[in-house]
Amino acid sequence: MFSLPELQGPSQAACEQAAVELARALGSRVILGDEVPDEYLSDDSNIRGVPPLGVVLAANDRDIELTLAIASKTGVPIVPRSGGSGRTGGAVPATRGIVLSTFGLKQPIDLDLREGLLTVGPGVLLSEIHELVEAEGWFYPPDPNSAAICCIAGNVAENAAGPRAFKYGSTRDYVLGLDTFLIGGQKLFAGRKTRKGVTGYDIVSLLVGSEGTLAVFGNATLKLIPKPESIMTLSCSFPDSGAATAIERLVEARTWPRCIEFFDEKTLGILRENNNPVASGARSLLLIELDGSQAECEAQAERVGNYCVEAGALEVLVATSSAQRAKLWETRKQMSRAVRKRAQHKLSEDVVVPRRCLSELVHFVEELGQKHTIDTLSYGHAGDGNLHVNFLWNTSDEEPRVARAIAELFEKTVALGGTLSGEHGIGLLKAPYLPLEQSAELIALGRRVKDAFDPKGLLNPGKIFPSAARRGHGPC
Secondary structure (H helix, E strand, O other): OEEOOOOOOOOHHHHHHHHHHHHHHHHHHEEEHHHOOHHHHOOOOOOOOOOOOEEEEOOOHHHHHHHHHHHHHHOOOEEEEOOOOOOOOOOOOOOOOEEEEOOOOOOOEEEEOOOOEEEEOOOOEHHHHHHHHHOOOEEOOOOOOOOOOOEHHHHHHHOOOOOOHHHHOOHHHOEEEEEEEOOOOOEEEEEOOOOOOOOOOOHHHHHOOOOOOOOEEEEEEEEOEEOOOEEEEEEEEEOOOHHHHHHHHHHHOOOOOOEEEEEOHHHHHHHHHOOOOOOOOOOEEEEEEEEEOHHHHHHHHHHHHHHHHHOOOOEEEEOOOHHHHHHHHHHHHOHHHHHHOOOOEEEEEEEEOOHHHHHHHHHHHHHHHHHHOOEEEEEEEHHHOEEEEEEEEOOHHHHHHHHHHHHHHHHHHHHOOOEOOOOOOOOOOOHHHHHHHOOHHHHHHHHHHHHHHOOOOOEOOOOOOOOOOEEOOOOO
8 A cells, every 4th residue: 555655766876885884883782684573673553664774773873873874985875763663663763774673772851950951862751751750749731552662762753742732732842852863974962951041043843844854853852841730631422523613622621631532433432442431322432531729620520521421421520530541551562462353454634624613624534434434543642633544444445535634634634734644744655735734935945954954865765755656645
């Protein structure tokens, strides 16, 4: 269904020269040729890439600098990689080259309790960051469901978000500074280590979400906020599309939970399979989480419950213990894995529409499944209008129908005033569809920005920008 972009790779002589120089410079920290483990050919998108000539397991900044210098000298592409948990193929080699892994760079970890700042190495897991700062009374809000396996460098590269983005924003809102490595090996510090500053262009905001196409990231300086005193979670089930109505009422009333998660009828089946209480007759559900002082949570919970009842909720349940909260969220965090077990193949598209259009998009997804005779289901960060639309299939003869359905989903999303990706990035999978949302002039401007950072086009080629990539019937 998906074909890698047709890119002109390096010559065999260039690859051989790069391999020799990497081995000489890095010794045991480089894996070459047939010794490269299979995991470096893919990420959580399940796209299988081109076998790299080698994988560099960077142990320090100098390893990154040397690798980028050798790549520039020999003209061999670089694919940056940290945890490999991306969903759109950002860490998949699209042509012969070098995979540069920063997963082993776990140090330094410097928590400034007075300033509320954290500096961490690119290979630190997001779950480790959460545990570290919350033990000290601080809070780092971004929380993609892959927190246990994703690294901060990948979060920065993809501008990761998660359920709490509704109230607190995404990764870009918390990255103050970045150790940045350019092709050729030059190291720069971009940004600042203060909570406020407007000196020059905001290069950090440009780098966040650039998907490894502009630079390789080292240490990140992150802004923290005070840890909320209390948390309260509500499960609100509905017999029909009342969930979308409830979301609109909550937003219009300026009631601002930290999470509003949506589950359609098929995902409710998964909740039931995991022994979560779901009202009989429920066809959709909202998982709503509140934070603040205990009094604020209680007052918000009453308002939220009333709005949901007015919107037609069958029942509103409040998780009364941390164990109940943990069970609800663990099921949500494992939803993608659980859905994947229901078919041989799965693709999840993280489109975003204005919240007022969410109900229309949910119904459209149901119609897509019926029209193309494929299995579809939806869940996601409804407070942001960010819906994870899943397409499931088992055999290769279904793939053309899936491809047409995905193209129609993207066309509908843009027609509703939405965007192709809320947090997964563009990578390889969505690159052919970029012209649906961005004009030719804007894409050309983006290419000129990339050329300024990477004039030889060696950093993560084939990602973001449409090329000869082919995916079913998507535009090229």
